[in-house]
Amino acid sequence: MLHYLAPYEFYIEVVAFCAVAVIAYARGLVVRRREGLPVHAAPAIGYFVGVILVYAVMHTWLDYLSQYMFWVHRTQHLVLHHLGPFLIVLGRPHEVLPHALPPRARARGARILRHPLVRVPYRIVQQPVIASVLFVGLIYFWLTPAIHFDAMLSNDLYRVMNGSMVVDGLLFWWLIVDPRGSLDGGLAFGTRILMLWMVMIPQIAIGAYIGLHGSILYDVYAVCGRAWPISGMLDQRLGGLITWIPGAMMSVLGALVVFRHWLRESERAEARRTSTLETFPS
Amino acid sequence: MNRTAHAVRALVSVLVLGLLAGCSQPAPWHLKDVSGLLPDLQFQLTRARDGKTVTAADYRGKVVALYFGYTNCADVCPIMMGEFAAALQSIGDRADDVRVLFVSVDPKRDTRQRLAQYASAFGDAFVGLRGDMSTLREVTKRYRTTFGYGKPDDNGFYEVSHSTAAFIFDRKGNVRLLAQQDAPVGDIAADLTRLVQE
Numbered sequence: 001m002l003h004y005l006a007p008y009e010f011y012i013e014v015v016a017f018c019a020v021a022v023i024a025y026a027r028g029l030v031v032r033r034r035e036g037l038p039v040h041a042a043p044a045i046g047y048f049v050g051v052i053l054v055y056a057v058m059h060t061w062l063d064y065l066s067q068y069m070f071w072v073h074r075t076q077h078l079v080l081h082h083l084g085p086f087l088i089v090l091g092r093p094h095e096v097l098p099h100a101l102p103p104r105a106r107a108r109g110a111r112i113l114r115h116p117l118v119r120v121p122y123r124i125v126q127q128p129v130i131a132s133v134l135f136v137g138l139i140y141f142w143l144t145p146a147i148h149f150d151a152m153l154s155n156d157l158y159r160v161m162n163g164s165m166v167v168d169g170l171l172f173w174w175l176i177v178d179p180r181g182s183l184d185g186g187l188a189f190g191t192r193i194l195m196l197w198m199v200m201i202p203q204i205a206i207g208a209y210i211g212l213h214g215s216i217l218y219d220v221y222a223v224c225g226r227a228w229p230i231s232g233m234l235d236q237r238l239g240g241l242i243t244w245i246p247g248a249m250m251s252v253l254g255a256l257v258v259f260r261h262w263l264r265e266s267e268r269a270e271a272r273r274t275s276t277l278e279t280f281p282s
Numbered sequence: 283m284n285r286t287a288h289a290v291r292a293l294v295s296v297l298v299l300g301l302l303a304g305c306s307q308p309a310p311w312h313l314k315d316v317s318g319l320l321p322d323l324q325f326q327l328t329r330a331r332d333g334k335t336v337t338a339a340d341y342r343g344k345v346v347a348l349y350f351g352y353t354n355c356a357d358v359c360p361i362m363m364g365e366f367a368a369a370l371q372s373i374g375d376r377a378d379d380v381r382v383l384f385v386s387v388d389p390k391r392d393t394r395q396r397l398a399q400y401a402s403a404f405g406d407a408f409v410g411l412r413g414d415m416s417t418l419r420e421v422t423k424r425y426r427t428t429f430g431y432g433k434p435d436d437n438g439f440y441e442v443s444h445s446t447a448a449f450i451f452d453r454k455g456n457v458r459l460l461a462q463q464d465a466p467v468g469d470i471a472a473d474l475t476r477l478v479q480e
Contacts (some may be wrong), residue, residue, distance in 0.1 A: 068428045153426055153460075154319040223447040223462060225350070225422070228430035230443070 008064035011159060017166070018055045021088070022048065028096035035099070040092070046251045047091025054084040054166060067152065070184040070218055071238035077165055078242060081139070082250040085169030089177050090257070092280055128187065132195045135172045136202045138164060139243075143206060149220040175209075181265040189262040193255055200251035205243055211240020304456035311476075313450070313459040316422055323348065323455040325421045327385065330398035330410035338455055344398040345380045345477045347448040347461065350429060352388035354439070358446050358463065359384075366448070366461075369471035377407055378477045379453075385411045387418055387429040387444050400424045425449055452477050 025047055033039050056062055057076040066076035098106050112118060125131060142151060142161050151157040176196065180186035210217060216232050218239075226235065323338040323346055338346075347366060351359035363384065370377035384401050386392035389412055392400075401410035413421065422428055427445035434440040450459040450473070458477060461470055 064428070067426070069431075149314075150319060153316060155426065157319075219462065221446060223460065224427045225429050225445040226443045227428060228443055229432040229441040 004061040006061070008061065009155065011058060013159065013163060014058045018051050018059075021051045024089065024097050024100040025051075025093065028099040031099040032216075034094065037099075043091040044096075046087045047093065047096075050084045050087030050091070053079050053087070057084075058212040059161060065227050067158070068221065068224060069230070069237045070221050070240055072227075073152075074239040074242040076141075077142075078246055079163040079254075080162055081135075081169040082173075082247065085166060086173045086177070086250065086254065089170060089174040092095045092179065094178075125171060128175070128195050130170055131175055132198045134168055137200050138168050139203065139247075140206060143210070143243075144218050145219075149223075150216055150222065152218075152220045173254070177257045179261055179262075179272050181261060183265065184282070185268075188257050189265070192258045196251040197256070201246045203247040203251075207240050207242075207247060209240070209242025211237050211244055213240070234260065308446050311459055311473050313461050313465055313473050315458070316449075316460045317458055319454070320425055320449065320457040322457060323451040324424065325385075325411075327411040327413045327421070328394070330386075330394045330401065330412055333394060336411070341381055341383070342455055343379075343453050345453060345474060346451045346455075347380070347474075348385065348425070348451065349380045349382065349448045350387050350427055350445045352386050352442045352444065353392050353396055354388065355442070355444075358444075362446070362448060362461075362463065363404045363408065365465065365467050365470060367408070368467045370405060370407055371473060372467070373475050373478075376475055379478045380407055380473045380474055382408045382420065382448070383411055384408060385413070385418070385421065387422065388431075388442050389414065389418065450474070450477070451479060 025044070029039055029044060057066065057079045062072070062076065065072040067073070098109065101109055125134060142148060142165075151161045175187055176192050178186045182188040213236065216222070216236060218236065219232075221235060222232055226232075323341070326335060326337045328334070329336045349359075349362065351362070353359075363382070366382050370380060370382075373380075382404070384397075386397050391408075392412065394412060397410035397412060399438075401408040422445070425445075429442060429444040432443070433443035446463045448461040449457060450461060452458050459473055461473075
């Protein structure tokens with residue numbers, strides 16, 4: 001049993017990311033409570049589950065299976081690029097993580113984030129069209145057969161590939177589930193729905209292409225050997241389906257969160273209007 | 283005006299020459315070039331023929347093709363080994379500098395004797411290698427490959443999933459090429475020749 005929890009390969013970046021993510025968030029929660037700020041259980045649970053999922057697919061027996069089975073690899077990327085980052089950003093890290101730092105460092109951190117060298121590139125990659133193209137482009141890039149071949153063969157490229165999925169996942173889903181609406185400097189909710197739709201269609205397309213393709217697209221799994229004897233075509237069909245259906249479903253989940261934010265914002269706007277009317281009766 | 287035209291022409295020719303020099307790379311390989319993608323040759327296994335423990339050092343100076351298979355394999359392994367045998371036959375004396383290391387990933391059924399017989403059936407350049415499970419896990423992992431076993435049928439026969447490609451190393455033990463399942467014999471022969479001549 002313990003054997004399944006041990007990492008197949010040790011990745012320092014995964015351990016560092018998960019450790020910092022957990023410790024900083026936990027500390028942020030403690031400090032918030034001490035300062036009398038609200039602490040919400042559901043987002044916190046989502047956050048920790050997200051980090052644990054990322055850790056699990058990278059640093060347990062699942063990583064071994066992901067290297068030697070195409071469909072497990074697709075599931076791993078579903079977690080690294082979709083589900084994990086989605087749950088992490090649902091934890092409202094912008095409210096919690098700053099509290100992990102002492103006040104002075106917090107102020108310095110905020111200054112760094114406002115610095116043009118950070119803000120301008122961030123604005124560019126988070127521009128809605130660019131962010132959507134990056135999100136889908138990364139999936140297409142690593143699934144290009146020749147590139148996929150090298151990425152699965154070279155351990156270094158494999159790490160770059162998986163790391164890029166997490167980073168891009170965090171950026172994209174943060175843009176989608178950021179609770180601040182356009183009135184508070186966030187992205188307009190309608191734009192977000194459009195983005196979700198924009199990334200869903202190409203994912204369905206590539207998933208269907210892989211799942212329904214009549215010959216083997218990714219021969220690297222034959223080169224490296226599979227985790228257990230299974231036909232290459234079956235492996236590829238399953239992998240295509242996983243890219244296709246759960247990948248697209250994540251857009252629906254994302255849309256649910258956006259609609260909830262949207263509803264809340266319009267309720268707030270409505271409440272503000274009625275209260276104004278009551279204060280100044282005509 | 284004329285002088286400017288001259289200067290531009292000179293600049294352009296320098297640029298073109300520079301580009302040509304930069305692009306004059308050697309011809310591409312027939313097989314897939316995997317230089318730098320994988321670690322160099324390193325292992326410690328038992329040679330089936332004489333029971334001796336051998337390491338990569340024993341094969342330094344030879345061009346080595348490393349293959350993970352099992353003798354009960356119905357098609358993939360014998361086809362690949364057959365292709366290498368044909369390729370080596372076609373390159374004559376140069377084949378003396380090539381070794382094909384057939385590492386069995388099914389040590390339970392592949393006894394020393396069986397493996398030695400299997401390897402020698404393909405030719406003198408073929409070497410059967412064995413190891414215990416943990417050694418095999420280690421050496422296959424080093425080349426980013428794995429193997430697994432299917433459920434045994436009523437006769438006790440089981441399938442083994444394994445790498446279907448041969449990893450080719452140069453005389454210094456650096457990884458260079460990957461011969462995949464469907465690689466034509468001519469491609470294998472041509473690239474092996476080139477590596478031997480390096």
